[in-house]
Amino acid sequence: EVQLVESGGGLVQPGRSLRLSCTASGFTFDDYAMHWVRQAPGKGLEWVSGISWNSGTIGYADSVKGRFTISRDNAKNSLYLQMNSLRAEDMALYYCAKGASGSYYYYFDNWGQGTLVTVSS
């Protein structure tokens, strides 16, 4: 059974940094692309960033480009999101999502339960 467990969320002041992690199990992690998707309270889904199986293709939403960095450690079955210069509008539930193939250009067939990021002074 595929499991994706996010961690690292919490309360952070505007302008500070936070690093999210997603630990995967139940599948061969290094065969699949991975993504971060967020959902602000009461709002819709917003794709944040994605990374192909070998980190060869990486993309970001314009809203986070230059501030967030996605990475993965295939030896540790883990996905990361380094978030710098956080803003109030970054406050959301952050989901880790598994791509259905190693390609960055694929749909998401499994999702974690999310980790909540709160940005407030």
Add this chain to the structure above:
Amino acid sequence: EIVLTQSPGTLSLSPGERATLSCRASQSVSSSYLAWYRQKPGQAPRLLIYGASSRATGIPDSFSGSGSGTDFTLTISRLEPEDFAVYYCHQYGSSPHTFGQGTKLEIK
């Protein structure tokens, strides 16, 4: 960036009825790389349809997807109580990935 516009914003129907949800793209979606997800309150989204018309594992045949280019449709032929939720379309053929704003399917 491809902008996806879903309509209607809210759809009020009764169990047993047929639901038709629309997703329109601001430019052609490459290779029909269009997916649909359902999100129930307090839960993560679940994949329903990929490639515009292929059902995901475990999804009943009451769900069907159609369309190409810029116009896509999700149809639920006979609504069950668990189908009342929010539905999102997602294009994954070009970067950045984008989602529609969602359609809320509510019980009439």
